[in-house]
Amino acid sequence: MRKLGTVLAALLVIMTAGWAGNAEAAKGIVIDGSTTVGPIAKSFAAYFMKKYKVPVTVSESGSGNGAKSLINGSCDIADMSRSMKPQEIAAAKARRINPVANVVALDCLAMIVHPSNPVRALTEAQIGDIFSGRINNWRQVGGPNFPIVVIQRESNSGTQETFKELVMKGRAVVSGAETQASNGAVKNRVSQTRGAIGFVGLGYLDASVKKIAVNGVIPSAATVKNKTYRLSRDLYMYTNGKPAGVVGTFIDLPKTPDGRRIIQELGFVPKY
Amino acid sequence: MNGEIESNQGRSSAFIVSARKRKIQKIRQKTGEATLLIIASFVAIVVLFIFYFVARDAVPYFQIRGFREFFTSIDWYPADDPPRFGALAIIYGSLMVTVGSALIAVPMGIIASICLSDILPFNVRQYVKPVIEMLAAIPSVAYGFFALVVFAPLLQNSGGPILMWTWWVIATPFLLLAVIVASELLTSTIASQSLKKPVDIAVKALFGLLALLFLYFVGTHLQGLEIMSGTNALNVSIILSFMALPTIVSVSEDALQAVGRDLREGSYALGATRAETIIKTVLPAASSGILAAVILGIMRALGETMVVWMASGNSSHVPSPWYNYLESVRTLTATIAGDMGEADQVTGSARFHVLFAMGLILLVVSFVSNLISERIVVRQRKILSGQ
Incomplete structure (x- = not known):
């Protein structure tokens, strides 16, 4: 009986502690959404917590989920790698939430292939043909005689939506395309698979994969900034109403020198 | 007083x-x-509630889109405009992965449980069984990580040789057995003792040569296969079979244990060898329990989500040819897990409800197969008790 009492007391202490912790976190900033914007949000969060002593929680569950969380009121900032759809805005309005788009940085869709692949450049039309299945061998685009393994993102992904909008233009992605759940997973699969092609955000490029020039332009900070690289996009942090208070300070980070430095270090392009 | x-x-x-x-x-x-x-x-109430809530959200899908597209089309484009919800390829993917893992796990599991219950000495079994059961304690995300990061590249880089060696290791003992049995059958019809021996040797040599050629040609064919993508149905089937193995081994070993000493000793007393006792007495007596074990194991494979989501490649198409296990597939569970984020009332209700329709299918399939296994167990018990 005494033992049970001790256990109960311990539980009570733990629960109170947990509750108190929750209460404190509620005063902080909760961020949810895109895995592309995720790294920026996380670095900002670390910087912000150190500087302003405000707790920031960052989850990465995809742009669609981010929008949903904002609409449901379960996050303060929704990271999105695409702009909100009209239906989402309508759903938000119905719940008296006023989503405001704040551009954090610029990014692009970098097409990546296995490092051993000799193909260096593709046109937008060729990429569209590859992803719609009309081209299925690297030989057809000047590469070796080897089948193409198409890797796309899951339907949650803002990157996927942007890709469909910029490249596919209404065509369906070939049904045999593999589907991966994050930028990192796509990069991992492409780096391991000889015939693979996929797309990731600029921040995910490294030596394990080979980037491809699109319409003759290599994706880089410079070509994204001067808009010569065609597959570029804005990255957003959506807030409920005009950001104010701590959220406002957080949203304004990209305009500060430290914010710009963080964005650059992560491989994205500062907007301001 | x-x-x-x-x-x-x-x-x-x-x-x-x-x-x-x-x-x-x-x-x-x-x-x-x-x-x-x-x-x-x-x-039981919880199960009923799950049924009710899943069905409640599944029915609207069929009201909106009808049954035909879902069950007959292989075009799965829920996010396109207009959306297409053909789930046939996904249902097929689930089936393929489940059958694949059952083909590996069921023979392996039954053999392992026989070995545990009737062949290994008691003190060895005490250590081996917990080790097998430990497979069940590994979280599925760890299996998935292994499948994606270790096994998939391995299949891509040296899939052919791996398949060839697996074929040799598995097929050699079976073919050896087949050759011996076939030659015994043939020579048993010869009456004369002096003729029997040379004919036996000749037949064995002939069959052995044929078997060797068969082994060799299939082996080289497998070795020549190039696996484009390691995240495929084969990868997932193998990993899932390991996840189903502890269930099958544990439950069927219990069934074999439950057969009891008296039946075994009765069989020995009648002059049966150990092999005869196991095959003709113990296995039939435990068959209902083994069947239950098999169905439980298969259900484990059918319902698994994390591993297939990570390592099946998630491409919603029917492989060509249809039995090609080296292509990516997509399963019902992975589709539910992967599409749930985007799918809610915001983006069109059919897309939300179609996932529940998939869940309902999974639920009905496991419910029906559980019922069947229950029936078989009851009937078997009646037969055994002589009623």
Whole structure:
């Protein structure tokens, strides 16, 4: 009986502690959404917590989920790698939430292939043909005689939506395309698979994969900034109403020198 | 003496107030029974509720889009405009992965459980069984990570040789057995003793050569295969079979143990060898339990989500040819997990409800197969008890 009492007391202490912790976190900033914007949000969060002593929680569950969380009121900032759809805005309005788009940085869709692949450049039309299945061998685009393994993102992904909008233009992605759940997973699969092609955000490029020039332009900070690289996009942090208070300070980070430095270090392009 | 009188008195006084007390006692008993019943039926109620809530969200899909597209089309483009919800390829993917893992796990699991219960000495079994059961304790995301990061590149880089060696290791003993049995069958018809031996040797040599050629050609064919993508149905089937293995081994080993010494000893007493005892006595007696084990294991494979989501490649198409396990597939569970984020009332209700329709299919399939296994177990028990 005494033992049970001790256990109960311990539980009570733990629960109170947990509750108190929750209460404190509620005063902080909760961020949810895109895995592309995720790294920026996380670095900002670390910087912000150190500087302003405000707790920031960052989850990465995809742009669609981010929008949903904002609409449901379960996050303060929704990271999105695409702009909100009209239906989402309508759903938000119905719940008296006023989503405001704040551009954090610029990014692009970098097409990546296995490092051993000799193909260096593709046109937008060729990429569209590859992803719609009309081209299925690297030989057809000047590469070796080897089948193409198409890797796309899951339907949650803002990157996927942007890709469909910029490249596919209404065509369906070939049904045999593999589907991966994050930028990192796509990069991992492409780096391991000889015939693979996929797309990731600029921040995910490294030596394990080979980037491809699109319409003759290599994706880089410079070509994204001067808009010569065609597959570029804005990255957003959506807030409920005009950001104010701590959220406002957080949203304004990209305009500060430290914010710009963080964005650059992560491989994205500062907007301001 | 004194005490006895007192207790006698006590009993008689209890007898006097008995009418009321008995009533109270009866109420107590009834409430106790009812409480136990409620607690016991709680699980059943939970199952019913799950059925109800899944069905409640699944039915609207069929009301909006009808049955035809879902069950006959292989075009799965839920996010396109207009959306297409053909789930046939996904249902097929689930089937393929489940059958694949069953083909590996069921023979392996049954053989392992026979080995555990009838062949290994007791002190060895004590250590081996927990080790096998430990497979069940590994979280599925760890399996998935292994499948994606270790096994998939391995299949891509040296899939052909791996397949060839697996073929050799598995097929050689079976073919050897087949050659011996076939030659015995052929020579058993020869009456003359002097002719028997040379013919036997000749037949064995001929069959052996044929078997070797067969082994070699299939082996080189497998070695020549190039696996484009390691995240495919084969990868997932193998990993899932390892996840189903502990269930199958553990439950069917229990069934084999339950057969008891008397049957085994009776069989030995009639002059049966150990092999005959196992095959003709123990296995039939335990078959219902083994079947239950197999169905439980298959359900484990069908319902697994994390591993297939990570390592099946998730491409919603029917491989060509249809039995090609080296292509990516997509399963019902992975589709539910992967599409749930985007799918809610915001983006069009059909897209949300179609996932529940998939869940309902999974639920119905596992429910039906559980019912079937239950039926078989009951019937088997009746046969065994001689009714």
